[in-house]
Amino acid sequence: MCGINAIKMFQNTAVTHCQLVAMGNQMIHRGPDDENTWIHGDVGLGFRRLSILDVAHARQPLTNEDGTLALICNGEIYNYLQLREELKAKGHKFKTNGDAETILHLYEEYGTDCTSYLRGMFSFVLYDIEKDIMFAARDPFGIKPFYYWADEEKIICSSELKSIVTLMPEGKSLDPQSLMYYLSFQYVPEPATMVKGVSKLPPGHCMIVKGSQINIKKYWEPSFSPEKQDREILRTTIKEKLEESVKLHMQSDVPIGSFLSSGIDSTAITAMMRKHGNLKTFSVGFEGGQNECEVARVTARMLDTEHHEQMITEEAYFDTVDKVIWHQDDPVADPSAVPLFIVSELASQHVKVVLSGEGADELFGGYRIYQEPQALRYFRKLSPSLKRKALDFVSHAPAFYGKNFLMRGFTPLESRFIGNAKIFTGPALEYLQREKNDSGLMSAFEWAGNYYQEVQEQDEVTKMQHLDMNLWLPGNILAKGDKMSMAHSIELRVPFLDTSVFETARTIPTSLKVNSHTTKKIFREAMEGIVPDHVLHRAKLGFPVPLKQWLRGKRGDMCLSVIASSGISEYIQVGYAEKLVREHQNGKADHARKIWTLYVLAKWHIMYIENAITPLSTGTAETPLIS
Known part of the structure; x- marks a missing residue:
């Protein structure tokens, strides 16, 4: 590395x-x-x-x-x-x-x-x-x-x-x-x-x-081709391919450890690593009902690892943001980048290489949004023209319980899904922009449409996987993984993203990926006896950063101040950004991700466009804070 x-x-x-x-x-x-x-x-x-x-x-x-x-x-x-x-x-x-x-x-x-x-x-x-x-x-x-x-x-x-x-x-x-x-x-x-x-x-x-x-x-591209196959053989193959990949990824002449969260992916990697000897594991979490550390701590005891954890306070989170954005190169408004930066810093005090579970969700169907086609299956019986008329009627109707569900059902996948994050689109994007999109710029939906064209004959879940493999995975997941770990001079390895593992995952039938009850169905079956039961069928949480709560108070004002004073006011309507902050603070809506997206962009613009980028004085992640 x-x-x-x-x-x-x-x-x-x-x-x-x-x-x-x-x-x-x-x-x-x-x-x-x-x-x-x-x-x-x-x-x-x-x-x-x-x-x-x-x-x-x-x-x-x-x-x-x-x-x-x-x-x-x-x-x-x-x-x-x-x-x-x-x-x-x-x-x-x-x-x-x-x-x-x-x-x-x-x-x-x-x-x-x-x-x-x-x-x-x-x-x-x-x-x-x-x-x-x-x-x-x-x-x-x-x-x-x-x-x-x-x-x-x-x-x-x-x-x-x-x-x-x-x-x-x-x-x-x-x-x-x-x-x-x-x-x-x-x-x-x-x-x-x-x-x-x-x-x-x-x-x-x-x-x-x-x-x-x-x-x-x-020279290579990820393509999914689901096919019917023997379930028992598939379970065995998944297990064997991943075990082989983990073993290869453990090659090192320096100390090695693993990130351990509350989810099945990092737990599977950790459990397989533990078979090869003593192991150091690392977790971070936030105080509250969804503290990652609590489950990871139980797992670490069961697997008998040398476990290290750290709780992240609100102050520590915001004190770290500038360093995170400096290291990201391009802005990535994923709030989980900050805890990844902090857990990498923790790991760097003990090891030089860590293994992690990135890529499993894209390969095996792990995101809860992949269950949506199953929930909306009855809408597929309606003709496109009828769905267009129904969507127009429902969208103009006053708010009622179930309105959002109906609108998603009447909207084609290509017009509602661009990956695991969708921040500003439609009217919200129009309100935000200082100048309207009249200069031939492509929208995110048009860009995603290029990838939909490649998988026109596939089912909706496979289409979603294809988009995430080509957009979300390299643009968000792997970008933050590389930059946040390298910020602390440690090498992050991801055994799921191995071409041999992918060759098996690409053929899994959709019915064995997700259904109305679970995600990563066949992968969970393959991990029986490897992943402890308290994790095996646990629902995916993502990384629960409490931004919604934090931005209700003075942090929201702080974000707005940076947005308004930065050069991005040349591109966006600061008045609309203020409206988002006030509505969020008043509890009228949850605009946390929108506010964070603008805040990260503003910080990035100050560092990379307005100011000269200067090298760090040491190999540590220390860079001047921007108020």
Whole structure:
């Protein structure tokens, strides 16, 4: 786990050591153990290292035997031992015991098709001196980040947006299309970023830069294809595939632990890890009726782990927000990013690697919203024209019990679901915007429509999974997971997001994913005897951050003050934002997520657009607070 930076000049201008160091200084937290650069004329590679495997020798950038290839890689290749033996049998010679060197030899053997052999999480840049090609790739699910920016003179690539912005010309600006998406999704979907001109290499894609030509192509994509199969065999296969993945993800030459919540996903990972030896586990929670720590504490005792927990106060939560937003790069208005930052800080005091349960909900059907098609099944018998007329009638009717249910039933899935978060849409978005959307910008529903087109023949649950795999998972879940853990220089590994596990999950019939009573049905069955009973059939809670309560008081005024004084007042109606805060404070409505989305955006705008982004003075997550 590390941070990578790359520069390729297009006009025979030499890359300088100072440029690479300036980029690296923005991400010391990603690699506090070592720093190194490699320059070959108009190409430069920079690397910040967090040592996990072959601590003493696997220093990057790496070169092959004759020095014609150079590589920087952020991530882990979990099948590297198998690949090493296969490549050695073909005559390749290794000079380290690290995992990244396998990419160099795979490229020598298979060229740009080398990505199809990799099982892991990664973003890498490889430069081929003889062909004058810069080849880059990102892992299939988008676990590790990869940003890039190009003009007529150069292309710059990095693990972090901050590093790219460091070398961009003055006058960076917010991208209006990305803002449009963010206000609805609560994050900026791949491949866009909030900084105009900067992009992300999408998951499962590679990039080839030859001369000044930049070509991007897809080498893998997640596609669901439910099929009827034997239930007992499927349960066994799920269990065996996940156990194999957990074992591979535990490869490390440094201390390793796991995040443990009250849910089945992290508990399953923890229970499987515990089979391989003693284990440290980490939890955080809030005081109240849905305290994650209470259940996790019971689980830890049953699994006999060395458990560490921390309660988060309101003051500690808000004191952490600035650090979280600085590390996020793009704004992500998920309130659970803060507790993830805090639990990562807790874990960093004991281990250097943690495993977690991200991805299980997308693979196995774990979100409660996936039960909605079952609840609305009778509406499918109505003709589209009748549903349109009924929707028009109900929407204009006075409020009554069940109105929202009827409106959702009469609304096609494509017009009501854009993923697990839907913040500002329809009239609310129109009221919020300072200038109406008359400039050809796409709405979040139009963007999501691109993914619906790919799965037109699938059932509604599978369509929802497809959207979340391509939008919610990389844009929200994995983005905050990477940034919040790396803020404290620890490596977060996610065994559910393994291509071998996915190949089994993609074929699960919808009837074995969700029904009216439960989610992740077949996965829960597969975990019987592994996950303790008090967790096995427990309903999914998400992470219960008490924002609704906090924003009723002075915190709501504080959020409004930041929103009003920041540069986002150029884009949004501050008067409408004030209306949201007052209605929330008066108990007329729950606008907590809307207020938080605007607050995070305002903080981000101050840091990334209005002020110069400055590097942290240490490898810790300390940055000046913004009042």
